[in-house]
Amino acid sequence: MTKLTRRQTLAGMGALSAAGLIGMPAIAQEKTLIVPTLGGVWEQFWRSTIAPAFEKASGAKVTLDVGNGRVFGANLRAAGVDKPPYSIIMTNEVFASGLRKEGFFEKLDLTKLPNYNDLYPLAKIADGFGATGAISPIGIGYRTDLVKTPPKAWKDLWNNEEFKGKIGLYNFANSAGKMELLLASKIFGKDQYDVDAGFDALAKLGQVIQVDFNLSTALSSGEIVVAPFDFGEIARLRKQGLPVDCVVPEEGMFMFDQTVSILANGPEKELAYQYADFLLSPETQMLMAKEFFVSPTNSKVIIPDDLKADVPVSGEAMTKILTWDWDFVNEKQAELAERWAKTIL
Template sequence: MSTINRRAFLTGAAALASAPLLAACGGDISTGTTTTAAGSTAGSTPASPGSSAGSATGSATAGSSSGGGTKEKITIFAFLGNRLADMPKAFAQDYMSRHSNVEIEIYEDSNANGYPKILAAKQADPTATPLVNMGFFNSQISAQGDLDGTWNKLDYAALSNAADISDTFRRPNMNGIGVGADQIGLLYNTDAVSTPPTSWTALWEDEQFAGRLSLWDYWWYVVFMAAKVNGGDLSNMDAGWDIWRENAPNVRTIVTANPEWQQVMSNGTSDLTSCWNGTGLQFKADGAPVDYVVPTEGAIAVPVYLQTLAGNSDNQQEICLDILNEMLSPQWDQMWAETAVQTPANSTVELPADLKDLPGFLPENVDKLISIDWGLVAANNADWRARWDADIKANI
């Protein structure tokens, strides 16, 4: 783990706040929904990137199909909840208006619930078309997909807009590329709490929150931070597990969906949780009495990646690369930053004024962001889930 340089962050080079990852940008409704983008109403659509967005393959070939009048169908995985699907839905409408023989469907789900379905479909029939052709995936799922052989390797040199994506958002194995980043800190109920928490330790040490906590299911981040402040690290979280086994009764409810999370943080059920900055700000924009806090120890950085899936046909992959490249353009990456409330990966995009002054984006807090070895997370996730069940859920 390491901290992230402020200058890199402010130019879009650093990773901020999903889930899960598992759910981060992924902690959403447990049952996914599929919508045909042509019929969605995702709000105003930004000006068509057109030629300025660049094209990985060239619009003359992207979207071509072998049958006369037959449309090539592309399914894009998007996070469900808040405004996380706004950009992909708006993009799909715009793209289809410029590519008459491409049909785009948006499949909305949390990464936590959706990725197992993707993997199960692949395992059931490795020769079949993937459940989705490309999508938005958090850091933890991206690392898990590396182990499962889920992704296609990208040729960054062939993506014209990748030139503006900093090294921080480029994966060493090129299995995807970053579109933005969120961060995980604390979220509290402003109606119930007069003195905001300042430290991660408030989750397990502060008596005013005993029995008033809510946590996302399998939210190992709080175990990691309990270990970290007590001398442990990601490879040795025993101290964190001991702390949470002892303090599990402080947790009043475990949530598995963003609307449920927002509700318990609004109706008096819970006064404190650990949450993504972007998700917390979206809750607040919806009227929830909440504020996000960057703990004194630092928040946890969580990038979001765009990936294409192994098993795509050549034509599907060509279209997916064209879509991915356009999504990295300044126009669309800015929309992603604004609707998902994340740091944009494209270094030419400037954060809007209403984001720059928020706690999660202040330079002094960016300096303290904690980077995670997501490969290590993927390797240990199964064991951590079992331990979460045994040490925490069994003792609530």
């Protein structure tokens, strides 16, 4: 049995209260929505807070399917476009982009998503086929005790000599690694598609520490002193006592994102729309900001003063987040992965 912390218990109570404000119509109790979700702390929070709040608001039952974008995509492709196991999915846009192109998703019926109108332009994506439900902006994280000259721009990774040999990067298997390539292409080449310039620039960084998922361990040990970091992870490390900070680079940020999509042939489509609107509501967006330090995608959410240090990117700052052509990346996935393996040390 999961033992809830005081914070989770209070958050759950807040979610249940918030759900009453959303005013969803109740539906038959026997309706069940299968909700794909990430594992770990995300699964715990969905079980303790998000799922119960939606069940109370909708009268339906929620069954969680724990995995990741690769797993959810494999499940959908195994079942086929006509008989998907899910009615709704929230996953990284790099995965959503491929599934969308294969015909799994429908264009959103915005009459069923009133909260869509309040999303930042950044979150209204794919010509109406998706909405961003969660954003973790990525800036430059660094050790304040091991860096004399704090970074201000991505170009500092190349220009600041004290960073040499102590730079961390996500590898190409992670969506952040792909964004690192597109960012370098944009900064040092003509645009994000100029990957020749991007690879040339990344090669000039010299020896770097690459990881698929966790850069925090290397930053904590001092093996690296600077790396792309989402602001939420830096907030968690700071609360653990590590002397770290994260800055918004002059050239802009990139992001970990979660796209909400509706399956064209999902078994519980109406319930899926209710759940999608629930996720995009100010109440749920605030709950996620407090729990995971993600930046709300609903523009009506005002970050309180006591949370601004942990969630510094909101409002006007959202315009500083860069976006990418994931169709381009997916089409050239094998070629780019091979070049990365040969180029990045």
